[in-house]
Amino acid sequence: MASSIDLHPPIHWGQTLNSVSLRIGLTDVKYPKVDINESSIKFQATGCSGSRGEQLYSFEIELFEKIDAKTSTYRINDREINVNLKKKKGDTNNAWPRLTKASAKLPWLKADFDKMAFSEDESDQEQKKANNNNFNDDMYKSLRQDPRKTKPKAFLDHRTNWLLFYNLFQFTAYLLVFSRLIFYFIARGHLRNAYRLVENPIKLCQSLAVLETIHPLIGFTKGDWTSPLIQFLGRNLILFVVINFNNEIKASPVVPCLFLVWSFVELFRYPYYGIRLLNKDNRIIAWLRYTLWIVLYPLGAFLEGLTIYKSLNYYQSKRYFSIDLPNAMNFSFNFVLFLQIYLVLLPLGLIHMMQHMWNQRKKTLIKKNK
Template sequence: MASSIDLHPPIHWGQTLHNVSLRVGLTDVKYPKIDINESSIKFQATGCSGSRGEQLYSFEIELYNKIDAKASSYKISDREINVNLKKNTPDTNNPWPRLTKTSAKLPWLKADFDKMTFSEDESDHEQKKPTFNKNFDDDIYKSFRQDTRRTKPKGLVDLRTNWLLFYNLFQFMAYLWVFTRLMIHFMVNGHLKNGYRIVENPIKLCQSLAILEIIHPLIGFTKGDWLSPLMQFLARNLILFVVINYNHQIKPSPIISYLFLVWSFVELFRYPYYGIRLLNKQSRIITWFRYTLWIILYPLGAFIEGVIIYKSLDYYHSNRYFTVDLPNKINFSFNFALFLRIYLVILPLGLVQMMQHMWNQRKKALIKKNE
């Protein structure tokens, strides 16, 4: 086992009668090179792990036993890389005592005992338990017993999943209500004026609750990045709670309704996508819409936000809202209208970065990875 690169991603491995599984803890994976042969697996990719940011990671593992390379596969998702290695023969009474051929301990390689199952007649309603024989590595067995004591109760895991399902369902239903209410308003009146008055409270509630998408990865409820949700949360709430909320001249304008329609239409596919992933399900239609609609809606939304800010410049310049003038006790000045002008310059740069990020996510989600 050797690697020319010092950075190794965290790996958890497990096994069943017929397969060995590897869970590589990397997000935002780019340029993956994965080579699986009958006796080893080689990996190299750029990605993020923990607080390191984007780095180049690699590993090479010489496997404990030979596998069927042709029947093995891997899948790259937003949160991790899952590798499935097909054993040549089932190991009913002889599970692999370790993943590697040698007994050297690797700090970045750990056993995933939730996936150590060897009994073929286990009930789906019973907790699967690993069976070990005398050949199983003593250190791994001790680690298993310690992990069993430390493992969170199943009820806690179910509570987390149920909460995330509830959150995604609530946000989906709320944005569906906003979108539907604005469309009904348009069909009845033939215009979208005063749309803000109709959906003000639900859209504010949705955008306030979005702070949970920053908290969830920070407390370990999800494995995603917290920085991207933070940037979107700050940008949208600047527009909603500050620029629009205090500008009484622009509130009746139909452009506000256009913005809310774009925001809500994006979320009508984002939250269901997260929901089906929590249920370990897949929907090609929802996935396609989730990673395709943004190509049009993100630039459109950014354009509308820019127009709203531009039309609000004179209002905030003349009324001096959120502006701090000198002299004052803290000897500090702040011109909110100037800040909005600077934000208009930064807005396209942020859009380009977000588009690049989403395009990389789209390639990983919609383009199949083959050996």
Template sequence: MASSIDLHPPIHWGQTQDSVSLRIGLTDVKYPKIDINESSVRFQATGCSGSRGEQLYSFEIELFDNIDSQACNYKINDREINVSLKKKKTVENNVWPRLTKTSAKLPWLKADFDKMAYSEDESDDGKKTSMPKKGLTDELCKSLRQNSRRNKSKNFIDIRTNWLLFYNLFQFMAYLWVFTRLIMHFISNGHLSNGYKLVENPIKLCQSLSVLEIVHPLIGFTKGDWFSPLMQCFGRNLILFIVINFNQQIKLSPFISYLFLVWSFVELYRYPYYGIRLLNKDNRIITWLRYTIWIILYPLGAFIEGVIVYKSIDYYHSNGYFSLALPNKINFSFNFALFLRIYLVLLPIGLLQMMKHMWNQRKKTLRKKKQ
């Protein structure tokens, strides 16, 4: 029977005449508890499956027939957990019609066709012995056909993962273009002044799309919180779309190019890291860079943002852009230059909060990799 815990790992099962195999699709397995007795298998562990982050997974399966628990074993590797169960009965054509005692369908349990003995298998002496089709009951054949249809659909990445892969790849390519364009501009001219014109449209597109990083966790597309992306998105878009966009004087400053280089360099490792995690892959170099390079670049980026805001205060004060003076119909006043001064005070506080969050993520991720 199934466990009452909601999260079940994906399991593929196969069989020969004398054994049953389980392939549990979990990576980065920690704290495994596997209990095998003659009639059931109980499992609980912390691990990762697909696009999910680290979660607690559990299941309990009541087996179709008894097994020899003393002859069973399991092996944990980086990609999955392999469990081998020895059937108690050793009669000829001992094929189970299903893995579970009951006929209830479990969506997380599939047939492993490469290890399913429904045509022929190898005997102990190494010779192939034919397994009669009558050994397969109608129920097993029906189950295999249903699982085959499900397996075909699973060959395609689900819509959510497909979208997230596209989004991360697009953002990576766009930021790579921004970074490369600015570096080429510096090599050709020996300075980074007036770099804003070269990358204005792609950097605006990237930062507009970054709003989706707040939406994704809110609608369940990704795990994690939405507040940290909100802080970063608000700060960057305020600087880009308002402070820089409406200040014609600051656009010529090389500080704009410095800022875009810092933003881009951070993302050149962040988006590939998310992409390989979606594919259930692991790259220690990218992981280390993603959780290390920010230690230098986040404070540097915040400093450059502060310089840009500071240089823009007099411009917005003298021109009155985005300010609202009394008297007016809504009886409300707003001084944008004063807002920018307040923002300068709050900027270090926001930076500390962001760095504290990233430091906790770094310790958690890199410690797990060492283990």
């Protein structure tokens, strides 16, 4: 539920000689209202920022100079809202010393120095002119004090390169899993005993997925870290515990079918992330990323539940991971009961995930088509 108290979202602003850009740090945006006129911008939306849950955010900024409201645009994506304000033609040779008309500092508004860009042909002359005529002492002071100014550009390049490598590696590994299972089925007409064929690559992929929780925590990516963590824990419970210690279920075709669904989802998720890192758009990949889940998520949840259900008798007889009384700790744990509770909660998690993905689909695909 959204809060009744309006909060200010974190905003980073940058500029070129022709435009001003704003990055509004909100995810899962709902009910956005953006009003851009020649002297100000008003914003209100429900969304998530950092560790906060869903809240109501708003702001109103009176701009330093007037802009061309008709050609100014905004776009809502998965991780943030991007606003592009076009400077008026007569003002395109001047750099703004600040975003706001008033000189008061706003704690939720920061300069994005990676976006303070000028054309190469005019860089020396225009930046000197801007420095002499427009940038005041406060701006110079903030340039020296802002920690991002001292961060090496190579760090940003290494971060992007690492994320590109990670997405490419995961895509390649899941493609290997998917291809091996498909070829196995074509050759034999069934998927029984196919687990051993893809055991190592699927375990490697799912182990490395912990990085998708670490990346937002260390600032490599934006967005929430809890959703990747929940998916990581759920999948690895099934893979490394339920399947790994159950020799009977490994021979079942249910497990390879589950791996096919997992890998097929990732064959479009990781390319989508990689393309976005390159600031490119591919409508086909985006459509597949935000459409195939409608079938694959329920199918995957069904196969996960079936895998757990077919393992209950095995873990009941073997008593793996269960702790019986009496013991020195005076503590008991019934692993089979835990799996039964997990089966009850699994549909609720599926509903939550599908609602989240549907909201993402509306923001990414439906609004773009309007």
